[in-house]
Amino acid sequence: xxYQNQSERHKQxxxxxxxxxxxxxxxxxxxxxxxxxxxxPEQIKSAETIYVKKVMLNxxxxxxxxxxxxxxxxxxxxxxxPEVAPIWNVELESLNEAFRDAFGG
Numbered sequence: 776x777x778y779q780n781q782s783e784r785h786k787q788x789x790x791x792x793x794x795x796x797x798x799x800x801x802x803x804x805x806x807x808x809x810x811x812x813x814x815x816p817e818q819i820k821s822a823e824t825i826y827v828k829k830v831m832l833n834x835x836x837x838x839x840x841x842x843x844x845x846x847x848x849x850x851x852x853x854x855x856x857p858e859v860a861p862i863w864n865v866e867l868e869s870l871n872e873a874f875r876d877a878f879g880g
Contacts, residue, residue, distance in 0.1 A: 787838050792831070799826045805877035810870070814863055822859045829855050848875045 790798075803823055807814055830837060833854070840846050852871040860867045 787841055789834060789838055795830055795834075796823075796827055799823055799830060802826075802874070802878055806870070806874045809873040809877050810863075810865060812863070812865065818862055822862050825858050825862075826855050844879045848878050851878070 800823055803819065803826060807819070833850070836850070837847065840850075848871075851874055856867055856870050856874065860870045863870065
């Protein structure tokens with residue numbers, strides 16, 4: 776494979792749908808563990824559906840900033856957490872803190 780310049784080799788490839796779903800599932804699982812609450816499978820599934828949809832809609836931004844965990848955790852707090860918090864019956868601030876702790880941002 777011939778590259779035009781050196782930096783093209785190191786560009787992040789877009790993940791496929793399966794990889795996105797698995798990553799979102801893991802991140803939400805770790806968040807739930809840090810919240811120390813029990814959630815029904817329906818609550819988890821609906822939150823995962825919202826999260827995956829938001830990630831796929833903003834995929835270029837997420838891939839471009841994939842190494843900036845703090846920025847991605849802020850993005851989760853602005854775009855995903857306000858919709859997930861009412862489903863999980865938790866406060867928005869505690870959800871953001873748990874996600875940031877689980878995600879590493």
